Amino acid sequence: MSDRDYGVSLSAADRAFRDEVQAFLASALTSEIRSTRGGEMGRLERMRLWQNMLHQAGLAAISWPTEFGGRSATPVQQLIFNAEMAAARAPEPINRSAINQLGPTIIQWGTDDQRSHYLPRILSADDVWCQGFSEPDAGSDLAALKTKATIDGDHLVVTGQKVWTSKAQYANRIYFLARTDPQAEPRDGISYLLADLATDGIEVRPIRQITGDAEFNEVFFDDARVPLANVLGPLNEGWRVAKSTLGYERVGQSRTHRIERRLGILVAMAQEPNALSDSGLHDQYVADHIVRFAAQVEALRQIAAQATAAGVRGVSPGPEASVAKLLTSELDQAMANFGLDLAGPAGTLERGSPGAAKKGNVAKSYLLMRAATFGAGTSEIQRNVIAERLLGLPRDP
Structure with missing residues (x-):
């Protein structure tokens, strides 16, 4: 195996991990994975396949704790993994943002039921997630968001709009913020919600960019019902989450x-x-x-x-x-x-x-x-x- 310079000294465990990653990349990065055929749908299918291969090898989320499907990787091992992936020009997994952003947030703030349900599906790419934070009048000033959610029995009824939502055109789930206490201060009274994009009342509309692609989207909520059990963290404390x-x-x-x-x-x-x-x-x-x-x-x-x-x-x-x-x-x-x-x-x-x-x-x-x-x-x-x-x-x- 090659002895790449990572800028740090390697322990025996680090070298073993490096060899494992290099061996995996050498065998897994086939012509099928590297192919550019099939347009956007072909690319997405290869990203999903690639993530599944990483998952099967225990490499999809190495920084996650082992009890949640990760490897509890050290910072040096994360450096090794990033460097080897870059050197091999490996593709990104389809659930990149969920692995790096939502997963750690669920680990930190989720209930046991939420962790046991969502985390394995993030790793396997059974669920592909997008993020719904920005709104037309609440981009940099996220606390100004206007999407609202009112409690109705064991559900929240959501009305509002999100914008610049990457991946929404092919994701099946969304994590987003909504105002659940309109009387509170701007950074208070916000809740962090997890929703199925197939829910009645949720509509995704792609936005064509300067590149010619439609990577971003608008997402509209029209009395969409989201279970209260899908609130991540405490109700009305979504800003912290x-x-x-x-x-x-x-x-x-x-x-x-x-x-x-x-x-x-x-x-x-x-x-x-x-x-x-x-x-x-x-x-x-x-x-x-x-x-x-x-x-x-x-x-x-x-x-x-x-x-x-x-x-x-x-x-x-x-x-x-x-x-x-x-x-x-x-x-x-x-x-x-x-x-x-x-x-x-x-x-x-x-x-x-x-x-x-x-x-x-x-x-x-x-x-x-x-x-x-x-x-x-x-x-x-x-x-x-x-x-x-x-x-x-x-x-x-």
Whole structure:
């Protein structure tokens, strides 16, 4: 097995884990999994299959505690896993956000019945989840949400609208926030709900993006009935529960996997003759950019590993999650921009265009990353959190 440099020393257990992951990737990443055939439906089916393979190998959620189907992986083992997945250019599991965000939140806040029901179905991808937090008038200011839920017997009746809901077009379940006490202060009286998207009164409408894809969606609730048993955490205290989810989202172990993979693509592009230089990495301007990106990726790996260790102990990520989110989103944009620079005019061509760089993925990445500094809290919000909670600066008046 290869002895990749992870930037840390490895124990015997770490080396055994590395060998296990490398062996799994060598055998599991077949031509079928790597295929690009079948369009969007084919891609989704391969993502579902890939997650099932990870699950069967005990690798779908290595940071989860063992009693919930994880491996209680150490931060070093999480670094190893991310690095190997990135080096192999492995696809993401279809339930990426549920594994990294919802699962840890259920572990922390759920009842025994909720844990025993939902967690195995997240791992197996029997349930595919999407997140319904943002609303048309409550994006960065999430406490301004207007979706309401009123108690009717043993159900909540939900009315309202969510927007920018990723994956809703193919998910079968949604975790979302609704106001259950309209008389309370904005951050109070909110509850965290789990719902079946097939529930009467829930409608999903895709939103076409600048990339041409419909990755985001609107979700409408029209007197949709959600069982009270589907409230995650205490009723009217969903803000506290949501902060846990947002912390896991902002750190996002899978984000480091994606960014490491993007860095590998940039390194390969930089090593070849490109629009910036015929000298590859011998060109100082190109080499300086790659080295800066690599240093930032390593910093992000270390932050994510620390947050994962906290999560294994049942502690929600703190303000360091905002550092990770800020670095991730701005690094995502910077690398997408540099990829366009390396590709030159061919980088502006879309998928299907003759001569398009990386089959049009350079252009798509550039366009998609315009939104990187908005999702999971804008960069402005993250800077406020860092200023107030890490640096001790006064709140904005």
